[in-house]
Amino acid sequence: MTKYDVIVIGGGPSGYTSAIYLSRDTLSVLVLAGAQPGGQLIFTSEVENFPGFSKGIMGPDLMTEMETQAKRFGAEVMYSEATKVDLTGEIKKVWVGETVYEARAVVVSTGASSKMIGIGEEKYIGRGVSTCAVCDAAFFKNKKTFVVGGGDSAMEDTLALVKFADEVTVVHRRGEFRASKIMQERVLSNPKVKVLWNSEVIEVAGEPKLSSIKVKDVKTGKITEHNLDGLFVAIGHVPTTKLFEGKLELNESGYLRTTMTALMSDTKWRVSEKDMWLDGYPTMTSIEGVFGCGDVVDYRYRQAITAAGMGCQAALDTEKYLENHK
Ligand SMILES: Cc1cc2nc3c(=O)[nH]c(=O)nc-3n(C[C@H](O)[C@H](O)[C@H](O)COP(=O)(O)OP(=O)(O)OC[C@H]3O[C@@H](n4cnc5c(N)ncnc54)[C@H](O)[C@@H]3O)c2cc1C
Structure with a gap:
């Protein structure tokens, strides 16, 4: 059994960005990049709206850069699919087939796909x-x-x-x-x-x-x-949340709920703004120590830069959570 500080499930812009932040903070990080390492951008040709590339960059090249950057700070990347999770205890368990990996926190960044x-x-x-x-x-x-x-x-x-x-x-x-x-x-x-x-x-x-x-x-x-x-x-999107059904709170369309999206939801405000921004963890899911980011959470913007931005937020929340739960 191998134990990490954090397991990131998903190898798209949100997962790799959180892995960059977490591993650069000297935490031990395992990224399970799944069947589609690089995520949705693997299928596109030129990306013209990701900041920092004034001449544009090919989607697969951008994702290779992100993966390399995460590995540079020590993140381990496996091109494997998480097949089962037990997120209930203080130590989270993630299975790849018969092998179980453990961590003190999990970042879920499994993305979405278009119908x-x-x-x-x-x-x-x-x-x-x-x-x-x-x-x-x-x-x-x-x-x-x-x-x-x-x-x-x-x-x-x-x-x-x-x-x-x-x-x-x-x-x-x-x-x-x-x-x-x-x-x-x-x-x-x-x-x-x-x-x-x-x-x-x-x-x-x-x-x-x-x-x-x-x-x-x-x-x-x-x-x-x-x-x-x-x-x-343009007939809709499906968030990749099957693995988390019955384990993490999802919204009516199957997107992963976090404190931030619960706060923004028009039906109920679960926490106050002060609690969330100053004392809480905006990207935390319904289970302590499990965070969500990118298109698996975001049913509105669905862009590489917003996914990467949310990946950064989830990493900073995870760092703060681990600091508070030593
Ligand atoms: C054709 C196309 C073109 C696009 N062009 C642009 C563009 O030009 N600019 C832009 O900003 N955005 C673009 N987007 C949108 C952008 O790609 C997404 O918003 C972004 O990729 C979302 O990132 P993510 O990390 O949340 O998820 P994703 O990119 O969806 O990545 C999800 C990752 O999770 C992994 N995964 C899923 N399940 C598991 C599991 N059980 N275990 C382990 N891993 C798992 C997958 O293998 C994948 O690596 C485009 C999207 C498409 C489809």
Whole structure:
């Protein structure tokens, strides 16, 4: 059995940032980076909005840099998936298969993934398909784009795209949007936006980049083919929290709750602002000594820089917690 000060579960921007801070603070740190070391940015090409890289940086290169930086201060990185956790006692236990690792604190940074249509569009990610308009809209200047979805995320993506693209067609499988009225009005009143109601994208094609899609009208069954430059899939996200179900408090959509998100939630304020910022641990989950950061917590911003920022917050809270629980 190997014992660490902290086990970080997740090898994306939030996990690696917390590992950098924790190991630089001379704590012993194990990072379990899972099946997708580097996290979501591994699938993207150029990242243009991460500060410090004025010419942009390729997603996989940015993540290799973060991992190297964490290792520089002594963090151990294993490309293994945590398969079971027991977070109840003072000593936390994390299993990788049959092997158990122990630590005084755990940082959960297992991220999230975008829901996909399920027609094989993943293979075009970074080559015409995107799940993040805030990240990628600027690459579609004067281009023809489509957005799939009908909720607030789809409306936000559409509004991000109209600043750059010549045409944005929203494909929605129902006859009306689910999004808030104000967002719908902004989208529908924009002259660049067209909507294909009661429609589903059923096929994607092109080589090596996405160049066309087939759309089916679900009422008439009619299928039409459209040439395009970009397809933005905006049908929701799934936080990676299965491992923590019944063990840590999750919100109604499955995101990990921390003191900070509980405080921000519109239903109840669990703690006072003073308690949280001055005396408490804003990134602590429902269990003492277990902290959460990045997209597994954040259902709003979902950016590499916000995930990294939250990773820093979780590390500072963990350091303070360990200091107070020697
Ligand atoms: C195609 C694409 C392009 C993007 N482009 C940009 C961009 O240009 N700029 C930007 O700011 N943001 C961008 N984003 C968003 C950004 O990638 C995310 O906000 C960010 O990666 C979230 O970081 P994270 O560390 O919270 O989680 P993730 O990056 O999701 O990492 C989660 C990590 O947890 C690991 N994990 C999961 N379960 C387990 C387990 N049981 N055990 C061990 N490890 C586990 C995974 O292997 C992974 O390493 C993009 C996202 C996508 C999908």
